Amino acid sequence: MLCEEGSFLVRDSHSDNHLFAISYKHEDKVLHSRVETSGQYAHLGGPLSLERSESVVELLKHAVQVSTSLNMISFTKERDILIHRRGAEAEASGIHLRYPLSRIQLLPRLQYLCRLKIRLLSRPDKLSSLPLPPPLLAYVSDPKFLIPNMRECLRVLEERKKRLGIT
Structure with a gap:
């Protein structure tokens, strides 16, 4: 993924039990987590997740807000967002969801x-x-x-970084 750390994309889940999944760049890897719903809440992880909201949109807006405000306070401080991943990476992780990607803009x-x-x-x-x-x-x-002009796609990404104040 030729994107900044913290870039993410919401997509259809391949699982019959989940409507959405989120793919994100974390520690130079692209990881995937399911967005789960339990009762009236959407969350990244189990029903006792630290981050949950009444809609997927609100959940992601809040995650971006938290990630952005923490970045302004301290570059090393992270807020753990409980997420499910496969294999050895299946633990709570401090991830930053900062830059939503749009398939329409890139593909x-x-x-x-x-x-x-x-x-x-x-x-x-x-x-x-x-x-x-x-x-x-x-x-x-x-x-x-x-x-598609790949240079144009990269230019769009660079413009987004400038607009968001990313260096």
Whole structure:
């Protein structure tokens, strides 16, 4: 993950028992934790978690607020947020959730990726013979498709760092 320590992304959970998971950068590794709900609360960890809120959005806003305010007070002080991880890392950890990432800002749309894959696997002179509905065929045949500019993606990340005052 080419992001700052404290960057995180909320995504769909692969577990049938959880709606959301959070992927975050911590100690130069990308880790994943499930966002659990128990009763009326959302939390990162068990029902007795230190950090919990009535919604996932409020939980994450609070975690960002706590992480940001602790960073202003002391660079070494951390607030433990109880999280579940696999294997040897399955303990409470002082993590900082500071910089929410948006898939929309960093990744192309699925529609674009499908078009790109079709274009890569098909000869340009054979596109019109693909068994696709006419609107989809017109979209796939459009010559305006571009590969995402990684420099532009990195520029967006740099702008976000400046806007948030990250050095």
